[in-house]
Structures are given as C-alpha cells and as structure tokens.
Amino acid sequence: MNESNLKKIEVKNVTKVFGKNVKKATQLLNSGKSKNEILKTTGATIGVNKANFDVYEGEIFVIMGLSGSGKSTLVRLLNRLIEPSTGNILIDGQDVVKMNKEQLRDVRRKKIGMVFQNFALFPHRTILENTEYGLEIQGVAKAKRKAKAKESLKLVGLEGYEEQYPNQLSGGMQQRVGLARALANEPDILLMDEAFSALDPLIRKDMQNELLQLHDSMGKTIVFITHDLDEALRIGDRIALMKDGQIVQIGTPEEILMSPSNEYVEKFVEDVDLSKVFTAAHIMKPAETVQVDKGPRVALTLMKNLRISSIYVVDKQNRLLGAITAQGAKEAAETGATLQKVMIQEISTVPAETLLIDLFNLVSTAAVPVAVVDESHRMQGIVIRGALIGALAGNDVYINNPDIHKTDDLKKVD
Amino acid sequence: MNGLPRIPLADWIDLFVDWLVSRFGGIFDGVANFLEQTVEGIVSGLGLIPAILIALFIGLVAWLVSKKSIAIFSFTGFLMIDYLGYWDAMLQTLALVLTSVIISIVVGVPIGIWASQKETVRRIVTPMLDFMQTMPAFVYLLPAIFFFNIGVVPGVVASVIFSMPPTIRLTILGIRQVPRDLIEATEAFGSTTGQRLMKVQLPLAMPTIMAGINQSIMLALSMVVIASMVGAPGLGEEVYRAVTQLKTGVGFEAGIAIVILAIVLDRITQNIGRQNQGGNVS
Numbered sequence: 183m184n185e186s187n188l189k190k191i192e193v194k195n196v197t198k199v200f201g202k203n204v205k206k207a208t209q210l211l212n213s214g215k216s217k218n219e220i221l222k223t224t225g226a227t228i229g230v231n232k233a234n235f236d237v238y239e240g241e242i243f244v245i246m247g248l249s250g251s252g253k254s255t256l257v258r259l260l261n262r263l264i265e266p267s268t269g270n271i272l273i274d275g276q277d278v279v280k281m282n283k284e285q286l287r288d289v290r291r292k293k294i295g296m297v298f299q300n301f302a303l304f305p306h307r308t309i310l311e312n313t314e315y316g317l318e319i320q321g322v323a324k325a326k327r328k329a330k331a332k333e334s335l336k337l338v339g340l341e342g343y344e345e346q347y348p349n350q351l352s353g354g355m356q357q358r359v360g361l362a363r364a365l366a367n368e369p370d371i372l373l374m375d376e377a378f379s380a381l382d383p384l385i386r387k388d389m390q391n392e393l394l395q396l397h398d399s400m401g402k403t404i405v406f407i408t409h410d411l412d413e414a415l416r417i418g419d420r421i422a423l424m425k426d427g428q429i430v431q432i433g434t435p436e437e438i439l440m441s442p443s444n445e446y447v448e449k450f451v452e453d454v455d456l457s458k459v460f461t462a463a464h465i466m467k468p469a470e471t472v473q474v475d476k477g478p479r480v481a482l483t484l485m486k487n488l489r490i491s492s493i494y495v496v497d498k499q500n501r502l503l504g505a506i507t508a509q510g511a512k513e514a515a516e517t518g519a520t521l522q523k524v525m526i527q528e529i530s531t532v533p534a535e536t537l538l539i540d541l542f543n544l545v546s547t548a549a550v551p552v553a554v555v556d557e558s559h560r561m562q563g564i565v566i567r568g569a570l571i572g573a574l575a576g577n578d579v580y581i582n583n584p585d586i587h588k589t590d591d592l593k594k595v596d
Numbered sequence: 597m598n599g600l601p602r603i604p605l606a607d608w609i610d611l612f613v614d615w616l617v618s619r620f621g622g623i624f625d626g627v628a629n630f631l632e633q634t635v636e637g638i639v640s641g642l643g644l645i646p647a648i649l650i651a652l653f654i655g656l657v658a659w660l661v662s663k664k665s666i667a668i669f670s671f672t673g674f675l676m677i678d679y680l681g682y683w684d685a686m687l688q689t690l691a692l693v694l695t696s697v698i699i700s701i702v703v704g705v706p707i708g709i710w711a712s713q714k715e716t717v718r719r720i721v722t723p724m725l726d727f728m729q730t731m732p733a734f735v736y737l738l739p740a741i742f743f744f745n746i747g748v749v750p751g752v753v754a755s756v757i758f759s760m761p762p763t764i765r766l767t768i769l770g771i772r773q774v775p776r777d778l779i780e781a782t783e784a785f786g787s788t789t790g791q792r793l794m795k796v797q798l799p800l801a802m803p804t805i806m807a808g809i810n811q812s813i814m815l816a817l818s819m820v821v822i823a824s825m826v827g828a829p830g831l832g833e834e835v836y837r838a839v840t841q842l843k844t845g846v847g848f849e850a851g852i853a854i855v856i857l858a859i860v861l862d863r864i865t866q867n868i869g870r871q872n873q874g875g876n877v878s
Contacts, residue, residue, distance in 0.1 A: 258780075261784060263780055263783055263784060286786075287786040287788070288786065289786075290783070290784060290785060290786035291785065291786035292786075294784070295784075295785075296781070296784035296785075298777050298780065298781060299777075300777055302775075302777040302778050302780065302781040303781075304778060304781075304795075304796055304800075305800070306799045306800055315782075315785060315795070316785040316786075318795070319785060319786065319787050319788070319791045319795070320786075363785075367785070373784075
C-alpha cells in the first residue's frame, strides 16, 4: 500500500448523542456512565462514544461492528450527514465540524464520495444521469459531465448501460452505478456504508476484488463500513472494531486476530475461518537443513541428534535442493554415495503467503513436510501437520508472530 | 344549561366577519373581480368554439394520455351533453371547476412543498386542512356571500376551500415518502435544498401530487350543486332547480351531465399522473 502516513482524516473525541438531554448525557458519559445507564436516566441514546482515530492517505480503513454498534452513525459524522454532538473531525487538517453550510457543501462535492448500502440510486434518472448527479449540482457543463460520467461508468465495467434505468439492473450492477456516481466527482475520500452487504455472497466477493483493484490503481482513501468480519479482513488495511458506540480496538487484520484487546473482540473473531486468514508463514517451523557438500554421515548424525527422520538438503545460499530420509542417508553412508545422488528431489514447496486452506491437500499427501520457500527458492521453513491442525484449532502455540509479515499478504491472495 | 353562561362564539364570528368586510372590502372586491373575469373568460372563450370541436379535442387528449375506449367515451359523452341541451351549463361548470383547481394547485402545491420541508409549517397546516375538509361546505357559503356577493365567485371560493386540502396533503405525502437514503445521497453529494427538491424530491413525488390534483378536481365537481345555491350558474344550478321544482327527469339529465364530466376529467388526470411515473419508480 502507498501509506505515506499522511493523515487524511483525523477523528478526535467525537461523540454523538441522540435525544433531548444531550448536555446531561455528555456529562454522564464523561463521568464514565455506561450507555444503558445513560439511556435510563436521561432517555438519550449514545450513538458514538468518544471515537478517536486517524485514517491515512491511500488506505482502506474498515469500521466494523454489529448492528447498533454505531458504525453507520460514525461514518455519517465524517461528512456531517449527522451532526456530531462534540469533538472534532479534520479532513486534510480542516475541521469539518466548524465549517459553515457552504464550506461543508464544498467538501461534500469535491472531497468526499459516498456509496450506500441500498445503492440509493435515483429511480427516475438513467444510469448516466445518476452518475452525472454530483457534477450536475456543481454546475459542470453538460458535455464535460457526460464525458466524466461515462469514464466513471467504464471504470466499473458498465459501458453500454448508460440509458438504462436503475430498476433494469441487478443488485451488483446497481452498486457499481453507486460506486461510479461516487467516483465521478473524483473525490479523495470514499465513504462506503455497508456497500456490499445487500449483495449475494458471490457478487460481493467480485465487488470486493474490484474495489481492491480500483483502489490499487486510483489510490483513494476509503472508509469502509461492514458488519462482516471476513469482508473486513479481506479488504481492510486497518480495522476499527466498534461496540456500543465505542471503538474497542484498532489494528491491522492480523493484530485484531492475533491479539484481541478484550473479550468482545476475541468473541467476535472466534468464528473466523482461520484457514482463510492464516498463511504458511504463520505456522511454519524452522527447517533442519544440511548443506549438500556435507556427507551422508553428517546428515545422519544431525538427524539422530535432533530426533527427526528426514532432513532438507540446501546449497550454500540456503536454496532448497531436496530432502533425505534417515533410511536413505544410512544407505548412502554404506555405499559411499553423495547426498546429491540419494536425496529426494520431488518436494512440495509453497510460498510463504499461501493460505492454510490451500495447504490441506499438499500437506496430507506429502511424504516429507511441505517446504516454505521464497522467490529464489531459499528455504524459509516447513509446514508440519501438527502445526496446521493446531493453528486451525486456534492454539496460539502453533502461530508465529505476525509482525514478520506484511499485512498486504492477507488480501492479495485469493 | 347548568347555570353556566353560554359562550357567544357565534356573535364573535359575526363581529369578526363584519370587521373583515369593512376593513378589507376593497381587496375582496378586487379578488371577486378577478375570479369573475377568469371564469367568464373561460366560458366565453370556450363558447366561441363549436361543441363538436371541443368534444373532438377532449377525445384526442384522452386518447393521448390513456386508451381508446376512454377517448371514445369522452367524445360521445361530450356530444351527448350537447344534445341534451346542457352545453352552456357544462361550460360554466367546467370553468368553475378549472378556476378552483388552478387556484388549488397554484396555492396548494407551494404550501405542500413548504410544509414538507418544515415540520413546524406542517404542524400548523395539517389541523387547518382538517378544519377545511370537515366543516360542512354550506358554512363557507355565508361569509363568502358577505365578502363576494352572490354569483359564481363565492362558489369558486367555497370550492377552493373545499378542494384544496388533497392537493396540499398529497404534495406533503409525496415529498415525504421519497426514501430516506435518496435524500441522504443528495446531501452527501452536496446538493442545495433547491437542487434536492427540483432534481429528486419533486420528480419522485409527481405521481402522488397528480393523484392529489385529481382528488381536488373531483371535490370541486362535488361542490357545483352547493355552489349553485349562492347563484353560481352551470349544471349545479339545473340540478338545484330540478330539486326545488320536483322535476325528477330534468334532475337526472343534469346529474348525468355532471357524471360524464366527472368521469372524463378523472380518467384524463389520473392517466397524466401515471404517465409521469414513467415506469421507473421502483
């Protein structure tokens, strides 16, 4: 990702209280009362409770939580579709909360695009007219806005549908229009409120992939709201987890999975299909190797001392050449053959970012543990069956420190 | 009555009406003049055109906005009114209805739009509409006579008061029932209130607003007999006379002419509403 650590959006102590007794509720909130207590005493509902986070330029920031957690409210505070009760929201260093109507309108027109859960297309306008809308209200000349809208539709793969009406399109296509409409203004920031939640699972996955591709090529800052952890893990550079209006944890997908900050997060991530999240890098063990120019007796001794039944043969650059079993080494020692001659050369190898789900077949059929290698075939580790099963069972003992790995790997593999 | 003093509400209202007449008499005269000339203008204008042409024109319009059967009904219906001898009376009724409805639209739609944007306005307007619709229409006739003398004008005024509420109500409803997420979308893209209204809310509310106008037309037509009591000429006058003179046949003749006019106006305006919908409102 092109994260230049430039803060695009800064959310500082933002609170939203719904209801009449906003002042009292805010006071109670500051004194540490819970959402339920405040509801009982004042009748006010806490929508968002002192949210603090930054979104960096060019990243996909996912806000995740169950319904009623305040995530949709939070995203609407960013462009003030809902007025925050207290706090500051800085976009490119400018405080949105302090803006007057005209300034706010300008920010909404030029800087922020929004995509909605139920598409929110205008049913009386054609696809092209829908896509033009943002430019039209800015007073952009007709020819120019048409050209831009067409370009935007092309970007989402909807060329040729310009003159159709929204109800003539499938859900997935309608949401593409929603995306095209948001992109037509060329905003820096895209707010996507459960944008794919109304789509069926196959289409949703397609859209996620396309969003990632678009993001790669355009480098927009995206704030993505979802209730679906799998979706969050797939597309998020960083994830903020919300509960009862509060952000309970912010981190990369791996940080959230590996070190849940509290019981709630732990529970949330409990049901994740770990085989689609963890990679070979997470579960590989250091491999025992012997250099190829050493003799079979060295290999045999090593195996004996380490109490293992096979060892990997590498060259001086640690490149994997093959493996040799105790049996093979013994025979070689007796006949005086070199390691090169007796080693098994057909070893299954995988790159480090292979998902566990893609490892099952290999691991179950391999005679010697599957080797993990890098691009130049250098040995990185091995995957043993016990670790694979242990990791899937959620046993931390078998899971390596995620920091050795970049977060991108999670989403690149599909 | 339990020894309680009676509230002299009737006296207060009389005093208020007297005060209005003496204070604003000039304005009422001006309004009366304008309305009378509008109605008479329509009557004499249409009177210049031969009945057959008007019948043809109405038939054609009906054909354009809906289907052939309604076109044929409109054409033969209008001819029948002519052959029954109620053509002039029908023109006067049509003029009365058109004038009332146009005023209802010109005044009602903007009020409806305003009320749909501002909750306080809606809270004030709604009970007024309830009052206008439920107060027996005869009651309006009395002050209308004081303000505007007898003739077609008090008839128009009473019809407007009686027929305007559906236009206002359905304008409010139509705009308010535009889905919340569409409004959010317009705002998220930075629309002004006017842009939101003109580009999204009103187009989507159009079928509902047209239904309201259709209702207004029907209510205005239902007022024609009552309006004739204060001297408004037209089909209502014929019915009223037939009733007072116990002429059953004449009463039905004029009544049927009103029914034909009602059906034609209803079908045409209903279909204009449907056409505007364009089949794109999901």
